Structure formats: structure tokens, C-alpha cells
Amino acid sequence: MARRRTTLKDVAREAGVTISTVSRVLNNKTLTVPVTDSTKERVFEAARTLHYMPNRLARGLAAATTQVAGMSFPMTSPLNRADHRDVTFLNLGMLISGVQNVFQASGYELHIFNRLEHDLNPDAPPRRMSLDFIDGLIYVEPNPKYPYFEEVVKAGLPCVLLGENPMEHPVHSVCADDFEEMRQLVSALIRKGHRRIGYLLALLNEPPMDVLKRMEGYCAAHRDAEIDVDYELIRREHVADVPLRDSVTALLSREPSITALLIGRTEVAVDVLGMVQEAGIRVPEDLEIVVVGDDRFFSATQPSLSAMRFDYLRIGAEAAHLLLNAVRGEVDEATSISVPWGFMERESCRLKEFLRTPS
Amino acid sequence: MARRRTTLKDVAREAGVTISTVSRVLNNKTLTVPVTDSTKERVFEAARTLHYMPNRLARGLAAATTQVAGMSFPMTSPLNRADHRDVTFLNLGMLISGVQNVFQASGYELHIFNRLEHDLNPDAPPRRMSLDFIDGLIYVEPNPKYPYFEEVVKAGLPCVLLGENPMEHPVHSVCADDFEEMRQLVSALIRKGHRRIGYLLALLNEPPMDVLKRMEGYCAAHRDAEIDVDYELIRREHVADVPLRDSVTALLSREPSITALLIGRTEVAVDVLGMVQEAGIRVPEDLEIVVVGDDRFFSATQPSLSAMRFDYLRIGAEAAHLLLNAVRGEVDEATSISVPWGFMERESCRLKEFLRTPS
DNA sequence: CTGAAAGCGCTTACAG
DNA sequence: CTGAAAGCGCTTACAG
Structure with missing residues (x-):
């Protein structure tokens, strides 16, 4: 039943060589340290018949590398509500795919960590993942106040942050240039x-950085075209005491009327579309709409909603590459990579021919 | 910068004792092997000032346990489409929470693995996770044909399957008793x-097992009440050449008319509700509807949709407990635990008072 | 080309 | 109550 697992020693005995030799040929060190073809054959043969699988713990301990990288983000909400993190979930698959594609090609394995919320019990010591099992970490953290990441960085583990870096500490990061992307869109x-x-x-x-940057991009585009910004057209949605409907109504009744509308949060897009249409405004004839952030439901609305899409697949891939380079020590200073938005052209706004294709 | 990490040896030197002693007090072996309070103090003090964190690789290798458990499921689709696995995603947070709550209380850490699809390249060797890092594995596998799990079980790693066991090999599992639950509902x-x-x-x-079991439960409930089943009322949705609308139409036009409707797949529930209402049938006055499987959108439909909900939080917790017992060797034979459905009572069907409360 | 040996950082009987 | 020592299963200079 619980038969002992075959080790290097077993393979060595079977092949009639030393464990040093077995280790070398099984790890392809045979380029720097040459080995006879015949012994190589014997080793491979022995390993195969004995179903040898190296013990990754021992290997990790001896070689000081595990060939495993981690990825951390919150998958659960503090209140265990299934829908709380759905926005994250929706694009999680793409993000993971992007990361894993790259890792797999490099022989790296991906372990995913659920970053626990501590809102329920802030006094509890933060659960930590054991950093010993991984060579590096991709960190997705929507909450810039979360303190744990800084510790990880300081511990010296190669890290890549997905999103804006809220820390003093310089760190590799991958995100979109929200200022420039919004400027291009507008x-x-x-x-x-x-x-x-x-x-x-x-x-x-509180206004997160990326929203502020987008707002600046909006203004910059107007400045570029020498158009005065009417600040009344920038409405805060969901302010404490102002319901969404009031914000929308105010926006629609402002004269001269708007002819285009940017919706900054995917969650309210469908509602806003409904309010616009209730007001007798035709989309896109009277008003073109673009949502900043895509959602799978946008293709099903009447009309379907055009959206700026964050390219999670590519973001993941860039992050993985960056991390791998950091692990290999091939990148010294903190680098940050910017991944452009993509435009999902649907019925509510045709814009493709007006967008500059990315260089 | 990359200063050497402090090890047991450092702590031992600082405290003026041997690493054996340090290891003992830091691992609370002090119950079986008594240690003076004063040396205990010195050790704790030294560990604290040196910020000692045990190397989990070394510990795992020496102790043959890592205090880490894994959980595996597909998070990405073969085509990298974000929406492919949304059904899974939707309840993933609950499942993970259920698992992690239990693990955390037992000092176990959770590593999550994305089980890759190999549809894109079936010839590629299946990516495998290194089992050395974990003491046990919770396996969520919607595809009963996926071969990897069987290997894991045979490798001797304690495992718990979430869902029906498609294998010959006996294995611990947690799932709902679909037959009995559907029988209760009907x-x-x-x-x-x-x-x-x-x-x-x-x-x-192909009909998966759980759907067949539900169908049998449906029939059993009729048998219990000595009602003949009209098999025309059991319609297969989404058969190759029969559109959903036709199935629904056929169902609604059957005489005598149905007064209740069970929808077996959450994805089509909203569409079906629309078709029913287009046909001039009032819900719930003329027709009561229950969906088998809950969705966060069901509370927003007109009327809101009652649904049977799978209690993912509890399923996760049961699986975690079972796995922990298996790791500890406290459970020998393959046990399977059944978690009952829960009823989400909304407008489309009031049923609570008619359901037997679970004993 | 191959082996003997030290070492990775821990745990755990076994002595004392 | 504490220590010396073997061992977990590998890797990797260093000899030969």
C-alpha cells in the first residue's frame, strides 16, 4: 500500500552508478558535465522502470529553487458572499491563462493563493503563505492598503504587482497607463x-489612483483639441447621498446636450443604459456610449454596449515574463510595464477607425 | 540586501542551546519532551529578535508533512474564454471559503491549482502538480473522463473528490444526493x-450521472404520491436539433397544463422565464417555477426566481474535514458525505412550508 | 567521464 | 531536561 517511494538511490543502484551521476543526467547537466551515452541510457532506463519522480522538497532545499511560482489574490469575500468578487472572477480565467501559458513554457508550476480578508477579525494575525515553496510571486491586490505585500517584497522574494503600486518601496508592476489610455479614447x-x-x-x-488618472486623461484629450472642459459633465456616480438615477438625470439635462457618454463602472452600465432610454434618448443615434471595462453581458443589451477592455490575457503574460526575469536575476531595477486597453466595438458606439492603432 | 536567512542554527547560537532544543520548543514538542521554562523563554526571545521563520521545505522533508493541502479545479477554459467557466466561478468563492475556514483552524495552508485543459493539445503530456508540496488534495473535476485524478489517488496521496466518483477506485467524496434531494423537492x-x-x-x-439521478428522484416522488408520471413533461433542453424554444413550447402546450416547472440548468432559466411570460402565462399565479441551481441574477428577474441552492460553503467545509481526517489516517475506508440542497425561496415559487426540514 | 563528500535546514529517536 | 547524531532526498563543487 504505502510502499516507499523510489528515490535517487534506488535509481542509482538499478543503473549501477552513483546518485551524483543520476542527478546529473536526469537534470540535463550533461552539457556542462559530460556523461557517456551508455550510462545515460542506463540511468534513463532505470528511472523509467522504477517510475522515478524527484522529490521536489529535497530538490528545492538543495538547489534553492523550487520551479514553482505563486499568484495571490482575493477569491473570497469577508462575508463569504458569492457575488462579492465577481468582477474579479469574471476576468480571472484570462489572467491566469496568460500567466500560466508563460510559466508552462518555462517549466514553472503555478500555485494560486487566496488572499484572505481580515475584515472579519482584524486582530487575527494575517495568514501568510509560506514563501519557501515558491521562487516568485505575482500579486494582485485591489486594496492598496493591504499591508502584507510589502512584507513579501521586503523578504526579498521576487515579486510582480498587478496594478498600481501604492507603496514607497519600488517593485515590478504591470498595469495599464490609465491616463494615456483614457486620453486616447476621448x-x-x-x-x-x-x-x-x-x-x-x-x-x-475614496478616489483610487486609476480613476483620477483617467479623469486627467479625459481632460488632457480636451486640452489637446483645445476644447474647454465642462466640469459639469463629469459626474460622480454613487456618491453617498446621491442616487445613480439623479447623477444620470443631471448629466442628461445639462445643456448643450451630451452626444457621447463614458460609463466608468461596468456594474452600473446596464442600469444607466436603461435610464438613458427611458429618458427618450436613442443609443447610439442621439448618444453614443462606451463603458470603461468590459462585461460578458454587454453583447446582449439593446443595443449592445461598446467597451474598453483590459487585456487580461496579455497582462498575465507580461507579468509572468517579468517575474521569470526577476527570478533569474536578469532585471535589477523595478520595472513597470504598461498594457494598452482594447476596444470592443459594438452597437452603442462605433469608434475603431478613429482610434490610433497602437504602435 | 540578499542577506542570508536566519536558520535554526542562528537561533540556537543566540539562545545558547542546541538546534534540537530550539526545534522542540518552537514546535511545541515541550509536552512530550519537557523543557525548562527559562530556556523556553530564551529560545522564544532569540527567535523573535532574529525574526526566525522555519524553512518549510526543510521541515517538510524532515517531517514528511508540509501542513499544506491542495485544491484543484479548472479555472481556465481551453480557449481562454473568460465566460467559459463562469458557472464554476460563480460559486467558487463559497467553496474556497468553506475549505479554507476549516484548514485555517487546523493550521493548514491552502494552495490552489488550476487544472489545465488539454483539449488544445491532447498529445502534450498532462501538466502535473508536484504532489510533494502537499499533504492532501481536494479535487473538483467536472469532467469525469479526466484521467489525472486517478493517478493522484494511486500515488497514495490523501484525496477528496468533490462530486460524483466516476472511477472504479474507491475514494473519499463529498456531494449532494441528487436522487434524494430531487425527490424531496418534487x-x-x-x-x-x-x-x-x-x-x-x-x-x-451525454447525460451525466447527477441528471439521471435527479430524474429518478422526480419519478420516485410521483411514485411515493401514487401519481403516474407523464413522461412528456420531462423535456430535454438543448438537444442537438431542438432549440430551447421548441422544448418550452412543447412543454407548455401539453394538456392538462403544467402548474409547476423545474428548470434543470441555471443558464437558461431567465430565457425560459421570458418564453413562459411571452406565452401569456403568469408566474407564479398560473405556473410556479423552481430552478435547480441558484444564480445571483435570480433575485433580479420579474418575478424573482426560486431556486435550489447547492451549499458550497458547507460542501467545502465537509471536504476539508474529510481530507484532514484522511491525512491524519483517522479514516480508512472511502467515505462519501452527502450535503443537502438548500431552498432559496423567492417569488416564482413559495415552498418552504412544504419542504421537510432536514433532520 | 564518474564518484565521494559536504551541505541545504530541518526533525526525531537515542543517550545521557 | 538537553545534546550529539543520523537522516529526510536531493545538488554541486571538488577530486580523480
């Missing part, structure tokens, strides 16, 4: 002829 | 007075 709308572009901001309690 | 409908209960089956290419 510029394209202006090139198409729009002069009155409403912008429904996704401001919750 | 019995409740019958107790409420329904005699004509439509059942839209979720049959894709």
Missing part, C-alpha cells in the same frame, strides 16, 4: 466629432 | 397540490 471621440462628452465616474468612498 | 410540490410538474432537463451531449 481623443478618438473628439475626432469623430463629439464635443460634449459625459463621464460617469466610478468614485466610491 | 414531493414538496406535490404536497402543495401540484399534479402536473414540468421538468426541463439539462441534457447536453
